[in-house]
Amino acid sequence: MNAPVHHQTLVTPAHPKALASGQFKVTARDVDVYYGEKQAIKDLSIDIPDRSVSAFIGPSGCGKSTFLRCINRMNDTIPTCRVTGDIKVDGNDIYDPNIDVVQLRAKVGMVFQKPNPFPKSIYENVAYGPRIHGLATNKTELDEIVEKSLRKAGLWEEVKDRLQHPGTGLSGGQQQRLCIARAIAVNPEVILMDEPCSALDPIATARIEELIDELRQNYCIVIVTHSMQQAARVSQLTAFFHLGTLVEYGDTDEMFTAPQEKRTQDYITGRFG
Amino acid sequence: MTEVRNELVKKRYAAERRFKFYGAAALTLTALFLAALLVDVIIKGIPAFHETSVEIDVKVDPADVDPANLPGGNYDKMIKEAFRAEFPEVTGRAEKKALTGLLSTGGADSLRSMVTADPSIIGKTVTVPVLLGDDADLFLKGLLTEQKTVPGKATLHIARLEGEEGFVLTGDTTGEAAEKQLGLTPGDIVRFKGGAVRVTGVQNGYLKADPVLPPDPSVSMLDAGQWDVVSFSVPEANRRINDNQALWLDQLKSEGRVKNSFSWRFFEAGDSREPELAGIRGALIGSLLTVLVALSLALPLGIAAAVYLEEFAPKNKWTDLIEVNINNLAAVPSIIFGLLGLAVFLNFFGLPRSAPLVGGLVLALLVLPTIIIASRAALKAVPPSITEAALGVGASKQQAVFQHVLPLALPGIMTGTILGLARAFGETAPLLMIGMVAFIADIPQGFTSAATVLPVQVFLWSDLPEMAFKAKTAAAIIVLLVVLFALNAVAIYLRKRFERRW
Ligand SMILES: Nc1ncnc2c1ncn2[C@@H]1O[C@H](COP(=O)(O)OP(=O)(O)O)[C@@H](O)[C@H]1O
Ligand SMILES: [Mg+2]
Numbered sequence: 096m097n098a099p100v101h102h103q104t105l106v107t108p109a110h111p112k113a114l115a116s117g118q119f120k121v122t123a124r125d126v127d128v129y130y131g132e133k134q135a136i137k138d139l140s141i142d143i144p145d146r147s148v149s150a151f152i153g154p155s156g157c158g159k160s161t162f163l164r165c166i167n168r169m170n171d172t173i174p175t176c177r178v179t180g181d182i183k184v185d186g187n188d189i190y191d192p193n194i195d196v197v198q199l200r201a202k203v204g205m206v207f208q209k210p211n212p213f214p215k216s217i218y219e220n221v222a223y224g225p226r227i228h229g230l231a232t233n234k235t236e237l238d239e240i241v242e243k244s245l246r247k248a249g250l251w252e253e254v255k256d257r258l259q260h261p262g263t264g265l266s267g268g269q270q271q272r273l274c275i276a277r278a279i280a281v282n283p284e285v286i287l288m289d290e291p292c293s294a295l296d297p298i299a300t301a302r303i304e305e306l307i308d309e310l311r312q313n314y315c316i317v318i319v320t321h322s323m324q325q326a327a328r329v330s331q332l333t334a335f336f337h338l339g340t341l342v343e344y345g346d347t348d349e350m351f352t353a354p355q356e357k358r359t360q361d362y363i364t365g366r367f368g
Numbered sequence: 369m370t371e372v373r374n375e376l377v378k379k380r381y382a383a384e385r386r387f388k389f390y391g392a393a394a395l396t397l398t399a400l401f402l403a404a405l406l407v408d409v410i411i412k413g414i415p416a417f418h419e420t421s422v423e424i425d426v427k428v429d430p431a432d433v434d435p436a437n438l439p440g441g442n443y444d445k446m447i448k449e450a451f452r453a454e455f456p457e458v459t460g461r462a463e464k465k466a467l468t469g470l471l472s473t474g475g476a477d478s479l480r481s482m483v484t485a486d487p488s489i490i491g492k493t494v495t496v497p498v499l500l501g502d503d504a505d506l507f508l509k510g511l512l513t514e515q516k517t518v519p520g521k522a523t524l525h526i527a528r529l530e531g532e533e534g535f536v537l538t539g540d541t542t543g544e545a546a547e548k549q550l551g552l553t554p555g556d557i558v559r560f561k562g563g564a565v566r567v568t569g570v571q572n573g574y575l576k577a578d579p580v581l582p583p584d585p586s587v588s589m590l591d592a593g594q595w596d597v598v599s600f601s602v603p604e605a606n607r608r609i610n611d612n613q614a615l616w617l618d619q620l621k622s623e624g625r626v627k628n629s630f631s632w633r634f635f636e637a638g639d640s641r642e643p644e645l646a647g648i649r650g651a652l653i654g655s656l657l658t659v660l661v662a663l664s665l666a667l668p669l670g671i672a673a674a675v676y677l678e679e680f681a682p683k684n685k686w687t688d689l690i691e692v693n694i695n696n697l698a699a700v701p702s703i704i705f706g707l708l709g710l711a712v713f714l715n716f717f718g719l720p721r722s723a724p725l726v727g728g729l730v731l732a733l734l735v736l737p738t739i740i741i742a743s744r745a746a747l748k749a750v751p752p753s754i755t756e757a758a759l760g761v762g763a764s765k766q767q768a769v770f771q772h773v774l775p776l777a778l779p780g781i782m783t784g785t786i787l788g789l790a791r792a793f794g795e796t797a798p799l800l801m802i803g804m805v806a807f808i809a810d811i812p813q814g815f816t817s818a819a820t821v822l823p824v825q826v827f828l829w830s831d832l833p834e835m836a837f838k839a840k841t842a843a844a845i846i847v848l849l850v851v852l853f854a855l856n857a858v859a860i861y862l863r864k865r866f867e868r869r870w
Contacts, residue, residue, distance in 0.1 A: 169756070169760070172755070174683060197763070200761070211751075213758070213772060223761060224762060277761055281761055
């Protein structure tokens with residue numbers, strides 16, 4: 096394979112560990128995304144390191160969700176959507192016709208903007224994924240996975256006595272953590288989160304942010320957020336999107352203190368948004 | 369400025385009041401129509417749920433029953449003889465016929481089943497409830513004519529006219545008009561122990577009368593209280609029970625031998641030419657079989673079509689065309705489906721006429737678009753976030769649809785299906801086209817035996833001249849409405865029970 100051709104908009108991440116190992120979890124090269132005739136992502140290239148939180152920020156409509164949804168091919172569900180370019184997870188092209196989307200989505204989990212638990216019991220919500228992927232051979236193993244996932248999502252203590260209650264009966268923040276537990280239950284390596292806190296109150300938001308920080312130890316997390324404070328709080332890396340292009344991607348602290356691009360500067364100082 | 373505004377506010381209030389009034393008026397009017405319809409049907413139909421029988425002491429004659437063939441005995445003869453024996457004074461051929469004509473042609477059935485159930489009663493005398501004919505039944509229910517019976521107020525003298533059939537009636541005092549003294553007018557019937565005469569006219573201060581039940585010749589004078597004046601609101605010529613029959617029935621009634629009981633027969637019997645024997649069992653079973661066929665075809669087909677169109681089909685002009693046509697199909701008059709059934713199922717495939725199988729096929733076609741549309745709406749109502757959630761944890765599209773979306777849409781699908789079935793259940797026109805409109809006395813035994821359905825039964829009965837069938841018609845309508853209301857209630861219950869707000 097040729098050496099990666101770095102597009103001018105690509106800013107090599109300054110994350111020390113990732114750079115040191117030279118390993119990136121998700122890499123994208125020259126990605127274009129179209130909805131019918133309309134281009135939503137233009138010529139995007141990015142390298143996202145493992146075991147870190149990358150935040151996507153940018154004005155609304157700039158294509159953050161669109162690109163996020165490319166990473167687990169959620170865009171496949173939109174008939175008009177067309178993706179060109181290269182996106183790799185662990186070095187495997189995920190748009191390769193031989194790739195099994197279902198396997199990919201188990202590996203690249205997703206948490207949505209609005210908490211969307213299944214209208215089933217808390218237990219069933221978490222157990223569903225492991226069950227369809229055959230991760231547990233018996234009930235005990237399944238129970239273990241459910242407990243482990245709920246613990247990782249910081250929800251176990253709150254729901255352990257009512258696992259059979261409907262997941263939709265939980266509070267908004269709890270529902271979102273349930274969705275995170277559901278995503279974790281299938282052993283993903285990447286977790287995509289599309290504005291996971293936008294429907295939550297500040298306390299629930301803080302809980303989720305804490306959780307994201309803990310999950311960073313084991314997962315590659317990509318989070319879209321409309322709040323720059325949130326990006327600053329939870330992420331190590333920040334990507335700034337504007338009008339379908341990736342303007343700048345780099346160390347969060349640097350990005351907020353000394354952005355390299357004028358447009359980033361303008362955005363984070365609130366000159367447009 | 370404020371004046372203009374006040375003016376506007378006033379106008380707006382007036383407009384709002386007017387609108388409220390229109391709404392309330394429309395609602396009231398609709399409710400009134402509906403109530404009138406229901407009350408009318410119920411009042412007309414209630415009598416059909418009761419049947420009248422008369423208790424007769426019958427000697428079960430061993431000569432008329434072959435112990436080896438109990439159901440084949442001549443029970444009709446026994447019943448008729450026993451009934452005639454109750455009225456020994458009835459001698460004329462025509463009178464005898466009129467007397468036994470009160471009984472239903474199926475009147476012997478009760479005796480037959482009694483003997484069949486317990487052959488030991490052969491040779492004994494048993495009290496048998498014998499079903500009355502439809503006219504007798506209607507008369508006793510007071511639906512043929514009103515009857516007024518008043519006790520005679522004065523002494524009545526009765527004398528036979530020389531060499532004639534008739535009689536003369538006079539009071540105590542000669543000179544004063546007999547009709548005044550006795551309180552009688554032509555048409556009235558004077559009934560007394562041992563006979564009855566009908567007043568035919570007034571002549572020279574006395575009343576002329578004809579025999580109704582030939583009086584005992586020994587009777588010549590009756591004190592006040594020994595005789596009754598019976599009058600009917602409908603003249604004899606205009607009713608299906610003549611005066612003799614009416615008086616016999618009245619006598620049986622006053623002896624306490626007429627029994628009015630709930631008519632299980634109405635639910636247990638098939639159709640019949642005799643109104644008192646006709647029931648809705650055949651039509652109900654026919655409806656059930658037909659709807660069963662329709663359901664087992666339309667439900668899986670409808671759901672499969674809806675799931676495919678809603679979740680899997682590519683959105684292009686072909687699927688658009690199909691969608692438009694499904695909507696069009698739902699609006700096609702039902703008789704067209706009947707014609708289609710006639711042409712395709714009967715003439716081309718050669719399936720049997722009048723069969724629930726074919727009826728069900730036609731109704732399945734009829735309700736299929738309704739079910740597809742309802743199912744698609746129910747599927748559409750499941751938020752896409754559920755599908756996304758399932759896909760997000762690595763479910764395939766098919767798993768997402770069948771494990772999450774479809775179960776959530778099922779209550780809505782069921783509601784739509786039940787409403788579709790209710791429509792199929794009440795459908796008449798297409799079934800007429802495939803011959804489910806014949807007179808079928810037998811209760812259908814299977815999907816291919818000749819049958820009719822409840823609404824068609826209503827249609828058939830409503831066309832018959834017998835008055836008793838009018839009540840049967842109304843009663844069948846009541847049953848039909850009860851079934852339809854029940855189906856709708858289930859649909860509403862499902863909707864309320866499983867309704868979800870996202
Ligand atoms: N399903 C879709 N069909 C057509 N256009 C879409 C669709 N989803 C998003 N878009 C368009 O793509 C662009 C990027 O949208 P999105 O990725 O949702 O932005 P963001 O998440 O940054 O607010 C917007 O202009 C939006 O209108
Ligand atoms: Mg978005």
